[in-house]
Amino acid sequence: MSTFNVPKREEVSENNQAIFDHLEKAVGFVPNLYATYAHSNTALENYLNFSNAKTSLSAKEKEVVNLAVSEVNQCVYCLSAHTAIGKMNGFTDEQILELRSGKASFDNKLDALAQLAKNITENRGATDQAVIENFLSAGYTKGSIVDVISLVGDKTISNYLHKTTNVPVDFPVVEPLSLVGV
Template sequence: MITIDIPNGEDLSTENKNFWMYFEERLGRVPNLYASMMHSKNALSNYYQFHTRKVSLTKKETEAIMLVVSEENQSFYCLSAHTMIGKLNGFSDEQIMQIRQGQVEFDHRLNALISFVKSVIAGRQKELNLLENCFNAGYNQENIIDILHVIGDGYMTNYTTKVLNVPIDFPIAEK
């Protein structure tokens, strides 16, 4: 299986060197996903600006969306990363599995969100009338736009890691 070479911090553009130092200082390492994006002079800066944008969702809601997108796309790199981040944001192992399976029993509002996200990914959002369920659960139009952007964010990273076969550098998520 072909994998992408992960840059080692040398021969990077100035902006990518700044990102490299930022992640080294903040995390103690550069995640392989971000390092792989450094093959392009612009990819990481463009992505990171989008990824770190403000959204009207909670961190838990955002992580739940990323877990569902990663599960549906079978992106084990992102699934592993977001399982760890989900735990850091207060989800238990059992709650993470419920989110991944699309049946959130512990939170009615989050269940409406996850059902909507799964239907968007499957292309059935109108058929299942789940947008109305989101509104009934308390989400508003701003939230819906942000939900769609988080889904898009997940697709960018899912396909980057899958196509390039980026080595997982997080604790491996349960399959």
């Protein structure tokens, strides 16, 4: 059982209330994990600014990273949320399962990206040189590597927040890869 509640709008700062209102309008609800950031007067805004910052990665590529990182960090909240978002970005259920495992046999460039994201996360940044070379050979740049590392950090923050707080998942909950035969 979590010692963290999911704060309601009236329980957060005025600044966070305005963010809640914006999220409600844009997304249709305030995801529990975002609401949890609002225990801090500054963390929700800071996180959203970081998460929505410009990057060389497309929305689809960002989901590749989000799924691979969240799988390594075993964050059921983020895996569930990014499975839903991955589907909105055109990935099939089978592709999402493969991306979670750090592979993308259906697309060589995304495969290099998934491998890099998984390797960075597993090795805490001590990335294997062969994985970097494969990523660059797939058409990415050194700048893309920096953007992937930033996104790994972004997703790791959310993964850690959920694993620490264990707030309820408010997306369709996904099964561990071991239970779905991957």
